Structure formats: structure tokens, C-alpha cells
Amino acid sequence: xxxxxxxxxxxxxxxxxxxxxxxxxxxxxxxxxxxxxxxxxxxxxxxxxxxxxxxxxxxxxxxxxxxxxxxxxxxxxxxxxxxxxxxxxxxxxxxxxxxxxxxxxxxxxxxxxxx
Amino acid sequence: xxxxxxxxxxxxxxxxxxxxxxxxxxxxxxxxxxxxxxxxxxxxxxxxxxxxxxxxxxxxxxxxxxxxxxxxxxxxxxxxxxxxxxxxxxxxxxxxxxxxxxxxxxxxxxxx
Numbered sequence: 114x115x116x117x118x119x120x121x122x123x124x125x126x127x128x129x130x131x132x133x134x135x136x137x138x139x140x141x142x143x144x145x146x147x148x149x150x151x152x153x154x155x156x157x158x159x160x161x162x163x164x165x166x167x168x169x170x171x172x173x174x175x176x177x178x179x180x181x182x183x184x185x186x187x188x189x190x191x192x193x194x195x196x197x198x199x200x201x202x203x204x205x206x207x208x209x210x211x212x213x214x215x216x217x218x219x220x221x222x223x224x225x226x227x228x
Numbered sequence: 229x230x231x232x233x234x235x236x237x238x239x240x241x242x243x244x245x246x247x248x249x250x251x252x253x254x255x256x257x258x259x260x261x262x263x264x265x266x267x268x269x270x271x272x273x274x275x276x277x278x279x280x281x282x283x284x285x286x287x288x289x290x291x292x293x294x295x296x297x298x299x300x301x302x303x304x305x306x307x308x309x310x311x312x313x314x315x316x317x318x319x320x321x322x323x324x325x326x327x328x329x330x331x332x333x334x335x336x337x338x339x340x
Contacts, residue, residue, distance in 0.1 A: 156318050156331030202271065215284045216329065218271035
């Protein structure tokens with residue numbers, strides 16, 4: 114059961130334009146979400162997170178939006194740069210007896226930013 | 229601070245053998261989690277250790293095991309390797325009950 118879904122395996126965007134990466138989830142108990150970025154041959158790098166008490170969180174060129182009623186979140190990158198080309202994962206922590214560091218990851222979206 | 233380190237970076241083993249992977253977390257981090265990444269299944273949680281105790285376990289067979297030492301370094305072991313165990317194994321550390329996990333570069337395991 115894929116509780117966190119990224120339905121677009123890839124996305125191509127022109128440099129300077131906006132990149133929008135989407136993520137859907139099925140478990141209404143999720144109350145915190147994270148985005149990670151991964152380059153080949155490297156581990157994922159934490160980008161930005163959002164709590165369910167917010168509907169938007171911004172950090173520089175990166176903004177994450179959360180729509181709880183639709184169980185949907187999106188990551189906006191503006192402006193997109195060639196160095197942003199990577200695989201992006203959304204993730205949610207799963208509580209287990211009140212303490213957890215277990216993350217459920219989406220399948221990832223490969224972003225290609227064209228110069 | 230130095231990041232999460234994993235050794236070895238690459239490994240080739242034969243079906244039926246066993247393997248041990250090592251992870252050194254960021255200094256001061258007490259939680260270490262392990263994930264398996266494969267093209268078909270994506271990133272899947274294996275287990276998490278905190279203060280030498282396994283706190284969470286994913287849906288993997290008993291051939292996958294791990295441990296954590298008093299200095300927070302962690303090892304994972306896979307016994308009786310199968311072809312399907314070929315994957316990138318990632319280790320992540322965090323300070324404690326903290327959602328921000330910092331990942332190492334991974335160990336690429338190939339089983340032939």
C-alpha cells in the first residue's frame with residue numbers, strides 16, 4: 114500500500130521557470146511532511162518541511178504547499194536552476210508508539226532543468 | 229561537523245553469502261535509521277536504532293538485522309543473500325525524536 118505517491122516520474126522545465134512537483138498521500142494521520150533531493154551516487158538531502166498546522170512554508174526559492182482536504186502537497190521551485198536537476202522525494206513520518214524516525218517515501222520525481 | 233559516513237561504498241557478493249554494512253552518524257546524533265532503495269520499490273524503511281535499542285522495524289525478512297554500538301555507530305547485516313537484495317542501502321542519522329534525518333552516501337550492494 115503506497116501511502117505517499119508521486120505520480121509524475123519525471124518533469125522537464127526551462128531554466129528560470131517554475132518547477133512544480135506534486136505528492137499525494139492516503140493516510141489522514143500524517144501531520145508532517147518533508148521534501149528531499151537526491152543526486153546520483155549521493156544520499157538524499159533534506160530540503161524543506163511542513164507541518165499540518167500550516168498550508169505553506171517558504172525557504173528561499175523553495176515553497177511547499179499543503180492541502181489537507183485533498184491530501185496533496187506540492188513543492189514549488191522558483192526560479193529553477195540547472196543545479197536543481199535531481200530526484201525529489203516527498204516523505205512523511207509514521208508514528209510508532211509515540212516516537213519514530215521512520216519515514217515513508219514517495220517514489221520520487223526526476224526533475225530536469227534545461228539551460 | 230562531519231556528515232554521515234557509510235562503508236564500504238560498493239560491494240559485490242554472491243548469492244548465499246552474508247554481508248555487513250557500517251554507518252557512522254553525525255557526532256551527537258543518537259538515532260540511526262536504515263533504508264533500502266531499489267528501482268522497483270523506491271526508498272523503504274528497514275529499521276531504526278536509538279541508544280543501542282531497535283525502536284522501529286520495517287517489513288523485511290529476518291535475514292536483515294542490525295545493531296547499534298554505544299558510540300551510536302551502527303551496522304546492518306544481511307544473511308543468505310538473494311539476487312533481490314541488490315540495492316542501495318542508505319543510513320540516516322538524527323539527534324533524537326527529530327524528523328530531519330541526514331543521509332549518508334549509501335552502500336551499493338550487488339548480489340550475483
